[in-house]
Amino acid sequence: MTRLRCPGCGHTQDMAFDLKGSWRVRCHACDTEFTIYVISSSPVEYTFVACPECGDTESIPRLGEQLQLTCNSCGRSWVQSL
Ligand SMILES: [Zn+2]
Ligand SMILES: [Zn+2]
Numbered sequence: 832m833t834r835l836r837c838p839g840c841g842h843t844q845d846m847a848f849d850l851k852g853s854w855r856v857r858c859h860a861c862d863t864e865f866t867i868y869v870i871s872s873s874p875v876e877y878t879f880v881a882c883p884e885c886g887d888t889e890s891i892p893r894l895g896e897q898l899q900l901t902c903n904s905c906g907r908s909w910v911q912s913l
Contacts, residue, residue, distance in 0.1 A: 839863030845894075880911050 835856060836843050842860035853868045876893045880900065884907035891898060893913050901908045 835867060837861065837863055838865050878913065882907055883909055 834843055834845055837858035837860065839858060840861040840863065842858055844859055846856065853866055855864055856867055857864050877890045878893050879888050879890050881888045882902040882905065884902060885905045887902055887904040889903060891900065891911070896913055898911050898913065899908065900911050
């Protein structure tokens with residue numbers, strides 16, 4: 832995951848770039864097109880979490896420090912610290 836800042840309006844957006852190279856990106860906010868260069872690929876790390884209600888496990892991307900999750904099996908919502 833790469834955080835991009837638009838040179839036009841400063842809007843930031845997260846995009847998943849796993850490949851090295853240069854990419855044309857269009858800002859979601861102001862429609863400016865700009866080029867980004869990915870010089871190293873950093874694949875998103877995944878981790879397993881277990882539902883506190885039913886124990887069902889699923890893999891989630893480690894993005895940020897806390898994620899609001901909803902169990903696919905029983906529908907329980909909880910906040911998971913990463
Ligand atoms: Zn913009
Ligand atoms: Zn569950």
